Amino acid sequence: TQLLEQSPQFLSIQEGENLTVYCNSSSVFSSLQWYRQEPGEGPVLLVTVVTGGEVKKLKRLTFQFGDARKDSSLHITAAQPGDTGLYLCAGEGRGSTLGRLYFGRGTQLTVWP
Amino acid sequence: NAGVTQTPKFQVLKTGQSMTLQCAQDMNHNSMYWYRQDPGMGLRLIYYSASEGTTDKGEVPNGYNVSRLNKREFSLRLESAAPSQTSVYFCASSDYSRALFYGYTFGSGTRLTVV
Numbered sequence: 001t002q003l004l005e006q007s008p009q010f011l012s013i014q015e016g017e018n019l020t021v022y023c024n025s026s027s028v029f030s031s032l033q034w035y036r037q038e039p040g041e042g043p044v045l046l047v048t049v050v051t052g053g054e055v056k057k058l059k060r061l062t063f064q065f066g067d068a069r070k071d072s073s074l075h076i077t078a079a080q081p082g083d084t085g086l087y088l089c090a091g092e093g094r095g096s097t098l099g100r101l102y103f104g105r106g107t108q109l110t111v112w113p
Numbered sequence: 114n115a116g117v118t119q120t121p122k123f124q125v126l127k128t129g130q131s132m133t134l135q136c137a138q139d140m141n142h143n144s145m146y147w148y149r150q151d152p153g154m155g156l157r158l159i160y161y162s163a164s165e166g167t168t169d170k171g172e173v174p175n176g177y178n179v180s181r182l183n184k185r186e187f188s189l190r191l192e193s194a195a196p197s198q199t200s201v202y203f204c205a206s207s208d209y210s211r212a213l214f215y216g217y218t219f220g221s222g223t224r225l226t227v228v
Contacts, residue, residue: 009153033216042117042203042219043156088156092214099144099163099209101217105155 136204
């Protein structure tokens with residue numbers, strides 16, 4: 001069962017453009033995490049958002065958690081070739097599944113110089 | 114460097130052969146996980162171990178077995194490899210017993226090809 005839907009699946013843009021990646025679900029999560037994965041490596045945690053409506057900024061990356069804690073977005077301003085990679089969102093379960101992550105299928109971002 | 118170590122990094126098996134993927138973490142985490150990653154399918158959970166001495170099935174456990182050898186080590190075994198098990202396998206660990214959940218730490222993966 002795919003609890004988290006990510007869109008778009010692929011994104012190919014020029015350096016300097018802005019982009020937004022979406023992560024949607026019908027389930028409520030305890031927290032929402034975003035990971036970035038480079039070729040030949042495992043995913044690496046970028047950020048965790050916990051509170052509905054929370055916005056976190058990491059340099060040119062802005063992460064938002066939906067008010068109902070069911071969805072999230074990642075916005076990149078002035079993308080650079082170094083931003084290229086697979087971006088994964090993951091929702092943390094509640095109750096008996098606290099601490100368990102449910103991953104989206106990922107968005108493959110390519111930024112061309 | 115602290116983290117999750119997986120061995121081997123690459124492996125080619127013939128159909129029907131068996132092998133064990135090794136994973137060790139040195140962060141004193143309670144929980145460990147095995148995922149497979151296939152193009153377009155994302156990360157799918159095979160098995161997990163919430164704490165030492167316990168293991169549970171994930172989404173795609175068929176054809177696999179696991180052993181939580183101690184708090185540090187969590188191995189994944191393929192008893193009779195099939196071409197459908199060609200994939201990249203990731204081990205991860207976390208510590209969800211803390212008040213604030215810091216997410217998963219992943220190893221760098223094992224790329225397995227079954228011919």
